Amino acid sequence: MMWDSRSWTGTLVEAGQYFITYEFVSTHNLYTWYLTGVYAPHTRDEKLNCWEELVAVRTICDGPWVTCGDFNTNRTMEERKGCNRISFVMFDFSTWIHEMELHDPQLHGGDFTWFRGLNHPSAARLDRFLFSMEWEEKFKNIKQKLLPRVLSDHCPVMLECGNWEKKRSNFKFGNWWIKVEGFTELIQVWWNEFLVEGCPDYRLNIKLKMLKEKLKNWSKANFGMIANKKNSLLEELAEIDELQGTRDLTEDEMMVRATIVVELEELAKNEESRWRQKSRVLWKKQGDNNTRFFQRMATSHRRNNTIDRLIDKGEIVEDPIEIRNIMIEFYRKQYTESENWRPET
Template identity: 35%
Template structure:
């Protein structure tokens, strides 16, 4: 993955045929400040060598047992109380949050409710998942699929990385889809986006905005729902603006081509007055 002298790692051993956690990082970019582990959890505070900013990362492999799962929520809450900065919780939670997180749409359960309550209690943000709808499959001809894997971040993490996206990658040998948390334009900084009020007078745009807004499925408490809907709307408007610019340039190019043809013809045949 990286050259040997640049890679550091921490592990939690498997329990029977399940579990196990591996965290790796580039030692040239990150310093490990502290770490702690449990049966289903590994947490670490890391420091960016270039900025000295610190971040808390918790990686989990969730248990199936409801009692053990309750212990995991308590343990994660204790970890959070030890650090007030940006926090990211990622892993296979082994529990779905909503009925639509399952391909066969299960009924709401008390376990789902407790999971959602814990997320809201810790004020974590369940980032929208781009790419695949589900993160796990049993791989059969008529597969059962569900969203067991999640990546949750604190408001402080979101403030530190304004342009993060959570994307599923192609599945290879595992029955889980890898999830990539990526920061766009990290080296260049966020690009300003300006909404031109004259766009509202363009035919069809108002209806598009209404349709886009209704299509956004964002989970979380009210403030973050609004934040992410606005963020997704901005992305849609950027895409629309690019398409409009390309269409406009294509039309200009076509008109210029026609004018050149007319110009050539006018040089060969005098145009009538």
């Protein structure tokens, strides 16, 4: 097991016959997590003992936990060439992952991590990363990626966890979305397109995340289209009004103008609904035309919820990373019991 000492401080926690566990503390922001490397045995009884030992290791790793390595078994028939039945050890392995509440992300770049030889048909997915819910809550865009195999019969596997700097952007369902024509049908199409393997609760969790990303991208593109459509309608309306200043409008032109006005009203309602939800002002009537007021309220909430400077030991700190480290250290001290503290009897 190797790590970059410029970024992490590693401390041995536990070592067994088939695994080794280290605690890693970031040198940048005191973030702590645990990694267990595994090289599983061959027989079923030995594997069961190995997994029981990993359960015990997990109890002493209080925080985000990742385990990885050669588990020497696959979970599904698709993870081994020529496999036509689910063996007992495959069932045991999947049950253990489920009971440990671990996540097994989809493997990108290939289906198998082990090959018997260049001209041999045997291949299987024996190597993988598994991680706890605390790890998933911390990082975004977690992917398990297959790397090229050079000399070994095993392919290297890399766990990608997105950018280190976390940019908070909470997902919020837009109330105005349900008013868009065909929105419900679009959700149904997306949901049916998502193909996820695993236990039911894991599939539901992953599909909801995939749906969230689809909705975010759709909302961004659709809202941009709404803005362009609004500007286009306003230009058409200005042209008709200019024409009306020189002569009477024909019946068809009056019908076009009325249609444009109706469409603009509908767009205005959607825009108002969007800003109303952002502002969290729920005591205003939906029909009131207070879009500018809602925009100011949303901006005010954003400003009040932002800490752009702190005074630490008499000095003003404005760097976002330093502010974050100061806050982490403050609450770490607040929730750390003193060595001299004793419960009352």
